[in-house]
Amino acid sequence: xxxxxxxxxxxxxxxxxxxxxxxxxxxxxxxxxxxxxxxxxxxxxxxxxxxxxxxxxxxxxxxxxxxxxxxxxxxxxxxxxxxxxxx
Numbered sequence: 001x002x003x004x005x006x007x008x009x010x011x012x013x014x015x016x017x018x019x020x021x022x023x024x025x026x027x028x029x030x031x032x033x034x035x036x037x038x039x040x041x042x043x044x045x046x047x048x049x050x051x052x053x054x055x056x057x058x059x060x061x062x063x064x065x066x067x068x069x070x071x072x073x074x075x076x077x078x079x080x081x082x083x084x085x086x087x
Contacts, residue, residue, distance in 0.1 A: 009036050018075065027060075027068040034058060035078055047081060 011033065019028045034057060038049045055065045072078045 007040055009033065009040065011036070015077065022071060024068060024071065027064060028071055030058060031065070031068045032072055032077060035072075 011029075015032075016029070019025055019032070022028055031054070034054060035049055042048045051065065051069070054060075054069075055062065058065070060068075069078070069080070073080050
């Protein structure tokens with residue numbers, strides 16, 4: 001049997017307390033931790049955590065995702081980037 005290596009990811013108590021004040025607390029934690037997890041294997045400037053990728057990964061619809069992402073951006077916990085057309 002192959003041994004699986006785990007990389008721990010953390011969230012501070014202060015961040016949890018800030019998120020706990022919001023009505024969609026569970027969604028915010030799930031999305032934030034998904035972004036944190038992706039940063040552990042994403043390398044370079046090629047952003048893999050696009051909106052469509054994240055919605056598919058979390059099995060969320062657009063409204064649920066957009067609401068949670070907007071809240072995280074407004075709280076300055078994540079930054080949103082727009083991908084520019086290569087042309």
